[in-house]
Amino acid sequence: MLEVTDLTKAYGSxxxxxxxxxxxxxxIPQGELVSIVGxxxxxxxxxxxxxxxxxxxxxxxxVLRGEPVQRVPDGLAVVFQxxxxxxxPWLTVRDNVALPLRRTTRVRxxxxxxxxxxxxxxxxxGVGDKYPRQLSGGMQQRVAIARALAxxxxxLLMDEPFGSVDAQxxxxxxxxxLRVRRERDITTLLVTHDIxxxxxxGDRVIVLTAGPGQVRADLPVSLPEPRDQITTKELPxxxxxxxxxxxxxxxxxxxxxxxxxxxxxxxxxx
Amino acid sequence: MRWxxxxxxxxxxxGGWQLWTSAAGSAFFPxxxxxxxxxxxxxxxGPAAHLFLTxxxxxxxxxxxxxxxxxxxxxxxIGVPLGITLGRSTVVTxxxxxxxxxxxxxxxxxMAPVFIVLFKIGTEMEVATIAFGTVWPILLxxxxxxxxxxxxxxxxxxxxxxxxxxxxxxxxxxxALPKAFAGFRLSLSLSLILMVFAELxxxxxxxxxxxxxxxxxxxxxxxxxTIVLLGILGYLLNxxxxxxxxxxxxxxxxxxxx
Numbered sequence: 001m002l003e004v005t006d007l008t009k010a011y012g013s014x015x016x017x018x019x020x021x022x023x024x025x026x027x028i029p030q031g032e033l034v035s036i037v038g039x040x041x042x043x044x045x046x047x048x049x050x051x052x053x054x055x056x057x058x059x060x061x062x063v064l065r066g067e068p069v070q071r072v073p074d075g076l077a078v079v080f081q082x083x084x085x086x087x088x089p090w091l092t093v094r095d096n097v098a099l100p101l102r103r104t105t106r107v108r109x110x111x112x113x114x115x116x117x118x119x120x121x122x123x124x125x126g127v128g129d130k131y132p133r134q135l136s137g138g139m140q141q142r143v144a145i146a147r148a149l150a151x152x153x154x155x156l157l158m159d160e161p162f163g164s165v166d167a168q169x170x171x172x173x174x175x176x177x178l179r180v181r182r183e184r185d186i187t188t189l190l191v192t193h194d195i196x197x198x199x200x201x202g203d204r205v206i207v208l209t210a211g212p213g214q215v216r217a218d219l220p221v222s223l224p225e226p227r228d229q230i231t232t233k234e235l236p237x238x239x240x241x242x243x244x245x246x247x248x249x250x251x252x253x254x255x256x257x258x259x260x261x262x263x264x265x266x267x268x269x270x
Numbered sequence: 271m272r273w274x275x276x277x278x279x280x281x282x283x284x285g286g287w288q289l290w291t292s293a294a295g296s297a298f299f300p301x302x303x304x305x306x307x308x309x310x311x312x313x314x315x316g317p318a319a320h321l322f323l324t325x326x327x328x329x330x331x332x333x334x335x336x337x338x339x340x341x342x343x344x345x346x347x348i349g350v351p352l353g354i355t356l357g358r359s360t361v362v363t364x365x366x367x368x369x370x371x372x373x374x375x376x377x378x379x380x381m382a383p384v385f386i387v388l389f390k391i392g393t394e395m396e397v398a399t400i401a402f403g404t405v406w407p408i409l410l411x412x413x414x415x416x417x418x419x420x421x422x423x424x425x426x427x428x429x430x431x432x433x434x435x436x437x438x439x440x441x442x443x444x445x446a447l448p449k450a451f452a453g454f455r456l457s458l459s460l461s462l463i464l465m466v467f468a469e470l471x472x473x474x475x476x477x478x479x480x481x482x483x484x485x486x487x488x489x490x491x492x493x494x495x496t497i498v499l500l501g502i503l504g505y506l507l508n509x510x511x512x513x514x515x516x517x518x519x520x521x522x523x524x525x526x527x528x
Contacts, residue, residue: 052429078429085422090444090521099440100430131521151430 001030001187002051002155006060009046020046022212023060028204033181033188035198038208038216039249044191047213048159051189052078064155073155077148081160083140087132087147093119094128097147104151118150119143122176138169145176149184156188162197170197171229177201178227195249199241200227207248217248300491308495331499334469334476337393338461338507341400345457348401349408350450354442356409357416374410378403378464382471391472399468404457411453415446448522451515458511462504477503 007024010017020043028034038044049055051062053072062069064076077100080086087096097115105111116128122142132140141161148156158177162170178201181188192198198205199221207217221241223232232238284302291301313327320328356363382399389395419442427437469478477496484492 054425054428072428072431074431076429076431078426080422080426080429082422085420086426088423088426088441088444090447090519091440099436100432102436103431103433133521147430 001032001065002026002028002189003063004047004051004060005063007047007050007057007062008059009043009050009055010058019212021050021208022214024208024213024215025060026206026215026218028187028189030187031185032203033177033190033201035202035205036189036191036208037193037195037198037205037245037249038213039210039251040193041211042208043211043213044193044208045159047208048157048189048191051155052076052157075152075154077151077153077156079141079144079148079156079158079161081163083137083144083164084132087140087143089132091131092128093124093130093132093135093143096132096143097128097150100147100151114150115146118146121149122146136169138165138173141165141169141173142176145173145180149180149186153186156186158188158190160191160193163193170194174201175229182226195242195245196233199223199238199245200229200232205241205245207245210251216251217245219244298490300494304491305494305498308491309499312492312495313499330475330477330480331503333393334465334478335503337396337400337468337476338465340397341464342404342454342457342461344397344401345405345408346454349405349453350412353409353412353450354416354438354446357413357446358442360417363413363417370406370410374406379467382468386472392474396465396468396473396476400461400464403464404461407453407456407460408450409453411456412446412450415449416442418449419445448519451511451519455508455511458507459504462500462507466500 004024004026007021008019009021010019012018024043024047026034036044036047046055050057051069053062053069053076056070064073067073087093088099091099094112094115097118098111101111101114105114112128116125119125119128122145124139124142124146127135127139127143132143135143144161161177162173165173174197177188177190180186181201190198190201200223202221204221205217205219206215207219208214209216219241223235223237223241288302291299313324313331314322316322316324316327323331356366378399381402382395385395385398385402389398423441423445424437427441432440465476466478466481469476470482473479477500481493481496484490484496
């Protein structure tokens with residue numbers, strides 16, 4: 001479904017070049033939800049932006065459904081971290097969700113109906129006429145998810161989607177992501193810096209090294225379904241996984257100790 | 271309650287003016303009651319069918335307003351599209367910027383003789399003066415607005431594969447609009463000044479023309495009537511713009527930025 005091969009992205013050139021990700025390879029089968037975690041500045045966001053076709057890589061390639069990604073591919077949807085900036089404040093919630101549908105759906109009423117259905121699916125019925133700023137942060141991020149799902153994407157990219165909401169809302173949104181994964185066959189890449197979250201929602205967790213980001217580990221997550229915020233998180237398997245991921249992210253052994261951390265922070269968009 | 275107090279302050283101000291001018295009895299400072307009576311007689315005592323406007327009003331106020339609106343329309347038609355284009359191409363703007371700053375710094379009044387030669391004295395020259403003077407705030411503010419669109423908003427448009435046209439209509443223009451409006455507000459007050467100036471320089475009708483007549487005839491009440499009329503027009507145009515702004519930019523202004 002999604003194949004990333006030796007993907008490298010350097011900012012700048014020559015001696016001053018900063019390598020954000022270095023020969024990252026990963027394969028994601030149809031319908032899988034893969035969490036990507038790593039220390040701050042490991043190039044998580046750069047990886048996501050390369051996969052989205054928003055920036056061009058320096059070397060290597062991204063192949064989505066057999067097609068090399070050169071520009072933003074069809075069937076892609078993105079949920080950005082910063083919902084406050086990625087939802088358009090001049091559009092109502094419904095128009096925000098319906099805007100990407102303009103490309104495929106000519107009839108306005110059909111777009112509105114699809115937007116309302118998508119809003120209802122994320123638990124926000126009846127807010128279509130409001131403006132984004134009239135909603136709480138968690139609700140705004142739900143709108144962003146509704147917008148991403150409205151066009152029926154095959155690949156969903158989420159860039160630290162729940163980084164700026166409170167803990168309770170975050171758990172609700174994680175459960176929403178799990179529900180979407182259960183109900184729909186969308187391949188999902190979720191970038192996060194939250195280790196518990198990566199294990200809780202993921203079918204697999206990919207750990208990147210500190211910059212330049214390389215794949216350090218690729219761990220399958222075999223937690224029983226349906227997952228639950230309380231019971232799943234007390235399972236020995238969950239505890240074992242989160243400990244392992246935590247250890248990998250911290251990368252205490254000398255070989256992968258973060259080099260040039262201060263520079264690397266510049267590369268990650270956060 | 272607050273509007274009541276505001277109204278009271280206005281009434282007190284005008285009342286003070288009335289008392290002071292009555293006491294002073296100066297020929298140069300007629301009483302406001304006399305000014306209002308003259309305004310009514312000059313412009314607003316017409317037949318109901320003409321909205322109470324006298325021939326003097328339709329022959330002078332309307333042409334002046336027409337020039338202001340025509341000048342602003344031209345300035346907007348040039349300033350907004352050009353501003354969006356320049357704002358989105360940083361390279362072109364960096365080359366053009368010295369030129370723009372120079373042209374903007376030219377006092378418009380100094381361009382009036384040029385326009386007189388170009389267009390002869392008359393409406394064309396007056397509209398050209400207003401348009402040339404008011405295009406700069408609109409243009410420069412729109413450039414700024416289009417150049418500072420949030421990168422996340424642009425990325426979102428790209429990530430959802432909006433066409434270039436859709437990104438322009440649904441992302442860039444709305445994002446640039448608040449600053450374009452700020453520029454337009456400056457241009458609006460400038461346009462009245464330039465209208466009076468252009469009509470003083472040479473015109474066969476208009477509010478500036480009436481002012482010049484009143485001044486030549488030492489008719490102080492008439493002169494003050496035109497000044498008060500200009501104040502009222504400026505206030506009304508501004509209020510109209512405020513209404514339009516709330517309508518178009520409700521998402522922006524209601525946030526409590528103003």
